[in-house]
Amino acid sequence: MESCEFLSRFWEGKMSCWLSKETLVLAEDYLEFCVGVQRTPPGPASEAMRCLAKEIEKQNLSKFHSLVQTFLDSCGPDRSSSLRKVMAEMVGDGKLNWGRVVSLFAFTGVLVGELHSRGEGKDCCRRLAETIADYLGVEKQDWLLQNEGWDGFCKFFHSSRGQNHESAMKTALFAAAGDYPLSAVGEPQHRCSLASGHGGSSSGMLRIAADSHVIK
Secondary structure, three states, rough: OOHHHHHHHHHHHHHHHHHHHHHHHHHHHHHHHHHHOOOOOOOHHHHHHHHHHHHHHOHHHHHHHHHHHHHHOOOOOOOHHHHHHHHHOOOOOOOHHHHHHHHHHHHHHHHHHHHHHOOOOOOHHHHHHHHHHHHHHHOHHHHHHHHHHHHHHHHHHHHHHHOHHHHHHHHHHHOOOOOHHHHHHOOHHHHHHHOOOOOOOOOOOOHHHHHHHHHO
């Protein structure tokens, strides 16, 4: 009995380590892709993330830029801790899904693009990728495992691709949808919520940004 429990804990530990590393590779690849690093995606999940997150960014570019500017004006020097607050707020209603994960990557990609334009090197990609990996690959690892890890994300992506292009994006974005209207984006109380985790909505500004595309 003790031997079985030991093996179970051993494999759980190995799975956790592997999932965290895979998430870091995926996050770092996407963020470096957003600052112009050209290389072959390290795996199918990275390729899928590049496609979906960039499309969400394209459809909501002005909103993401507004959110990033507010984030940078409010976050202080410790951007990793502030990003972690944004991630926690994004799932403040207790619900996590692939659409919200893609929205998180899209937001962070716009963030590193802005930091890069201000003269910061690729180190910011690594630091923020580590923050994403720590949150998704460690804190939310149970959810990832229940959803087949990044293989499950690839299935989500390919099931979306089986539809037409507009429907595919709505599949991703409906998964990220909350219950706040387009007019909520940019309101002062929501800007406060993004930066500090306080204010008008515990559901998270990333879901609001995604909602605006669904409403269109």
